[in-house]
Amino acid sequence: MTEAAVRVRGLWKRFGQQVAVGGIDLELPAGRFVGLVGPNGAGKTTTLSMVTGLLRPDEGTVEIAGHDVWRDPVAVKARIGVLPEGLRLFERLSGRELLAYSGRLRGLPGAEVDKRATQLLDVLDLAGAQHKLVVDYSTGMRKKIGLAAALLHNPEVLFLDEPFEGVDPVSAQTIRGVLERYTASGATVVFSSHVMELVESLCDWVAVLAAGRIRATGTLAEVRGAHPTLQAAFLELVGAHDRHTGSDLDWLGGGAVR
Numbered sequence: 031m032t033e034a035a036v037r038v039r040g041l042w043k044r045f046g047q048q049v050a051v052g053g054i055d056l057e058l059p060a061g062r063f064v065g066l067v068g069p070n071g072a073g074k075t076t077t078l079s080m081v082t083g084l085l086r087p088d089e090g091t092v093e094i095a096g097h098d099v100w101r102d103p104v105a106v107k108a109r110i111g112v113l114p115e116g117l118r119l120f121e122r123l124s125g126r127e128l129l130a131y132s133g134r135l136r137g138l139p140g141a142e143v144d145k146r147a148t149q150l151l152d153v154l155d156l157a158g159a160q161h162k163l164v165v166d167y168s169t170g171m172r173k174k175i176g177l178a179a180a181l182l183h184n185p186e187v188l189f190l191d192e193p194f195e196g197v198d199p200v201s202a203q204t205i206r207g208v209l210e211r212y213t214a215s216g217a218t219v220v221f222s223s224h225v226m227e228l229v230e231s232l233c234d235w236v237a238v239l240a241a242g243r244i245r246a247t248g249t250l251a252e253v254r255g256a257h258p259t260l261q262a263a264f265l266e267l268v269g270a271h272d273r274h275t276g277s278d279l280d281w282l283g284g285g286a287v288r
């Protein structure tokens with residue numbers, strides 16, 4: 031049994047009366063492609079923010095590769111890469127300058143940063159736009175340059191919050207290829223999504239979150255159980271099958287003006 035990449039115990043976060051994360055225990059195995067899935071407002075972003083040291087929990091602990099996120103932040107930050115939701119980048123740098131800056135900030139020698147940046151820009155199909163300012167990048171290009179910056183120091187664990195949102199199928203395929211290559215080398219990817227088909231096709235390990243609590247964890251096959259798809263299992267786990275489907279919106283559609 032390999033060491034857990036991420037170990038979360040008793041994690042809580044409240045925003046006023048709102049419980050965003052209500053006591054999460056979670057062990058994410060190393061070397062896996064892990065999907066953190068849940069409906070809107072389930073607490074995925076809040077959980078990932080606490081796990082990566084961006085938001086202080088009210089209660090609970092998080093360890094990454096055996097290091098406590100809040101007691102040993104430098105060791106943790108050296109081992110992780112993060113592509114957060116609503117990624118903020120230095121807009122007035124070019125893509126290449128942004129990578130040079132990230133690499134030097136991580137303590138990599140200049141020549142190594144140059145080499146890795148060239149390779150990442152190439153693989154992510156950004157070589158042609160490397161001298162363009164980030165402010166002029168499209169949504170997909172921003173995700174890709176953010177991913178390159180998060181990978182440059184070769185982290186053990188990569189956290190991605192909705193990495194495919196706003197990304198066209200070609201760029202999504204490119205990102206996917208890079209992530210598959212990365213996990214094949216033994217690294218761990220943890221990404222959040224509410225797109226079940228994507229999680230089902232990419233992940234081999236899944237944690238289902240709803241209303242701030244973990245509803246199921248395990249391999250894709252374990253979480254799917256007897257259901258034909260992860261989507262069907264997910265709808266049952268989050269209790270969505272009970273929800274009304276808009277049958278009382280009797281005024282909607284048909285085009286008739288009343």
Ligand SMILES: Nc1ncnc2c1ncn2[C@@H]1O[C@H](COP(=O)(O)OP(=O)(O)OP(=O)(O)O)[C@@H](O)[C@H]1O
Pocket residue numbers: 045048049050068069070071072073074075076077224
């Ligand atoms: N800074 C904040 N202040 C107040 N409430 C917050 C804050 N951040 C999150 N919340 C609330 O906490 C809950 C969990 O939000 P969170 O963004 O973690 O969910 P999510 O699963 O990432 O959702 P989505 O898929 O829609 O991005 C929601 O009810 C949200 O309104």
